[in-house]
Each structure stands twice: as structure tokens, then as C-alpha cells.
Amino acid sequence: MDRVWPASVEQLKAGDMVKKTFLSSDGAGEGLWVLVKQITSWGIIGPLLNPPSETYVPQLEEGSIVAVNLFEIIDWVRDHK
Numbered sequence: 488m489d490r491v492w493p494a495s496v497e498q499l500k501a502g503d504m505v506k507k508t509f510l511s512s513d514g515a516g517e518g519l520w521v522l523v524k525q526i527t528s529w530g531i532i533g534p535l536l537n538p539p540s541e542t543y544v545p546q547l548e549e550g551s552i553v554a555v556n557l558f559e560i561i562d563w564v565r566d567h568k
Contacts, residue, residue, distance in 0.1 A: 506562035517543040530556040
């Protein structure tokens with residue numbers, strides 16, 4: 488199945504999942520899934536769906552509410568339910 492990459496936030500909807508790389512202070516990164524709960528003019532806001540490694544992002548935990556800019560999305564899934 489071909490997916491069209493979301494070119495704008497209008498292509499996302501509540502219930503979709505987006506993936507963002509969260510960077511540690513030393514520049515290492517970890518890709519984490521975020522559930523789209525709120526759509527803004529610049530991206531989305533929602534909870535983390537998987538627990539982050541304490542090595543990379545110790546300040547976050549599964550369920551933490553985070554913001555993701557459209558340009559930070561590295562993957563996405565339409566309404567994962």
C-alpha cells in the first residue's frame with residue numbers, strides 16, 4: 488500500500504500515530520511514537536505511546552504529553568485502532 492506523506496497538518500487526524508526522534512544531550516536519538524490528540528497550525532500534540540529509554544530521554548515517560556512539529560515527523564500511521 489502506498490502512503491502519501493503528510494505535507495500539511497490538515498492531512499493528519501486524531502487517532503493517527505506519528506514518530507519523532509527525540510535527541511539526548513549528547514546528540515544520540517530515539518524514535519518514539521506519539522498519538523495525535525490535538526492538531527495545531529504547526530504540528531500535533533499528544534501522549535507518547537511507548538516508553539523511552541532512560542539513556543536518551545530520561546525526562547519523558549510513556550504517556551508524557553509532547554509536541555511534534557510537522558517537519559519532525561519521521562513516520563506515521565493512519566488511525567492505528
